[in-house]
Amino acid sequence: MRVEWYGQSAFRLEGLQATVVIDPFALEDLAGLAERGLQFDYPPIEGATADLLLITHEHGDHNGVSAVTLAPAAPSEPPRILRSTAGRLQSPIGEVLAVASEHDEHAGTLRGPNSIFAFDLDGVRVCHFGDFGQSALRPEQAEALEGVQLLFLPVGGGPTIGAAGASDIVARLSPRWVVPMHYRTPRIGFLDTAEEFLAGYDSVVRVETSNFDTDALAADGLTVVVPAAP
Numbered sequence: 001m002r003v004e005w006y007g008q009s010a011f012r013l014e015g016l017q018a019t020v021v022i023d024p025f026a027l028e029d030l031a032g033l034a035e036r037g038l039q040f041d042y043p044p045i046e047g048a049t050a051d052l053l054l055i056t057h058e059h060g061d062h063n064g065v066s067a068v069t070l071a072p073a074a075p076s077e078p079p080r081i082l083r084s085t086a087g088r089l090q091s092p093i094g095e096v097l098a099v100a101s102e103h104d105e106h107a108g109t110l111r112g113p114n115s116i117f118a119f120d121l122d123g124v125r126v127c128h129f130g131d132f133g134q135s136a137l138r139p140e141q142a143e144a145l146e147g148v149q150l151l152f153l154p155v156g157g158g159p160t161i162g163a164a165g166a167s168d169i170v171a172r173l174s175p176r177w178v179v180p181m182h183y184r185t186p187r188i189g190f191l192d193t194a195e196e197f198l199a200g201y202d203s204v205v206r207v208e209t210s211n212f213d214t215d216a217l218a219a220d221g222l223t224v225v226v227p228a229a230p
Contacts, residue, residue, distance in 0.1 A: 001122045001150075004211040005227040007042030008061050008188070009130065009181045011152060012050065015122040018093045021050040022117065022128045022152070026064030033061075039189030043230055051092045055083035056130025057103060057114045084115055093119060099144050103159065104133040111159055118145055124214060128152040129169070131182065133160045142172050150214065151175040156183030156191030163196035170222070177217060178224045185229035198224060 002014040009023040024045050033040045045067040053070060055063045063083065070080045071092075078090040086100035097118040103111035111133060118127040127148040153169060154160035160182055161169070170178055178201075183194040198204050203223045210230040217223055 001124060001214045002211060003150075003179070003214065003227070005179075005181070005230065006045050006048075006210075007185070007230050008040075009056070009128075009152070009154065010045065010062075010064075011128070011179075011181075012048055013121055013126065018051040018121065019049065020052045020054065020093065020119070020121060020126075021048055021068050022054045023056055023062040023130060024048065024053070024064045024067045025061045026067045028066075029060040029064055039187075041187045051080065052096075053081045053083075054096070054117045054128065055081070055115075056117065056128065057112060058084050059111075059131065062131065082117070084113065086115060091119070093121060095119070097144065099141050101130075101132055101141060102134050103131050105135045116141070116145065118148060122214075125149045126152075127173075127175070129154060131160045132169075136165070137169050137172055145173055148173050149176045151178045152181055153178060154182035155180040155194050155197040158191050162192060163200070166197050167200050174222075176219065176222065177214065178222065180224065180226060187229050194226065198226065 004012040010025055011022050013020045027044050030040055049069045051071050053068050073080050082089055086098045089096045099116040101114045101116050102108035103114045114130045116129050125147050153166050155166040180194045184191040201224045205225050207227045210227045
C-alpha cells in the first residue's frame with residue numbers, strides 16, 4: 001500500500017484494487033485561519049483521485065471534498081463519500097467501521113463530534129482517528145478498534161490529544177505502524193510538534209518524502225513512521 005501525506009490529517013492510501021482519501025483540505029475553505037493570524041502553508045491538494053472519501057468531521061481543514069475527484073458510481077453502488085457518521089457502513093472497498101467519538105473532553109459540546117474510521121485495504125487493517133480530543137479512549141471504542149495495524153493518530157495537542165494521550169492509545173491498540181498527524185511543522189504555525197510523542201519510541205522511521213510504501217517497512221514490532229511535510 002502506498003501512503004501519501006498531504007499535510008495536517010489528509011492522506012491518500014493507494015492499494016492494489018482501490019484508493020482511499022481521508023480528511024482532505026481545500027485551501028479556499030481556510031481563509032478564516034489567516035484572518036486569525038494562523039499559518040497554514042501546505043500546498044493545495046491537486047490531482048487526487050479516490051474510490052472512497054472519508055471525512056471524520058466537518059471542520060475546514062478536514063472536509064475539503066472539492067479537492068478530490070471520485071470515481072463514477074452506479075446508482076446501485078454504495079456511496080463513495082462517508083462523512084461525520086457512525087456504524088458499520090458499506091462502501092466501494094467493503095465494510096467501513098465508523099466509531100463515534102468527540103473532538104474535545106466535554107462530550108463534543110465545544111468542538112463537536114468526530115468519527116474514527118477503520119477499514120481493510122490490501123490486507124491491512126487501517127484506522128484514522130481524525131481530530132480525536134477525548135481525555136481517553138473509552139473501553140467500547142477500544143474494543144471496536146481491536147486488530148488495527150496501521151494507525152493514523154493526532155499528536156499535536158490543542159484541539160486534539162497530545163503526546164501523552166496518543167501514546168496511551170498506541171499502548172491500548174498495539175498497532176504495527178503508527179503515523180503521527182495534526183502537529184506543528186514548518187508549514188503551519190500552531191499545534192505542538194511531534195517530537196514529544198516520538199521521544200517515547202525506539203523505532204522511528206523518518207521518511208525523506210511525503211509518501212511511503214508499507215511493504216518497505218519492518219513487519220516486526222511497533223514502528224512509528226514520520227513522512228516529510230509536503
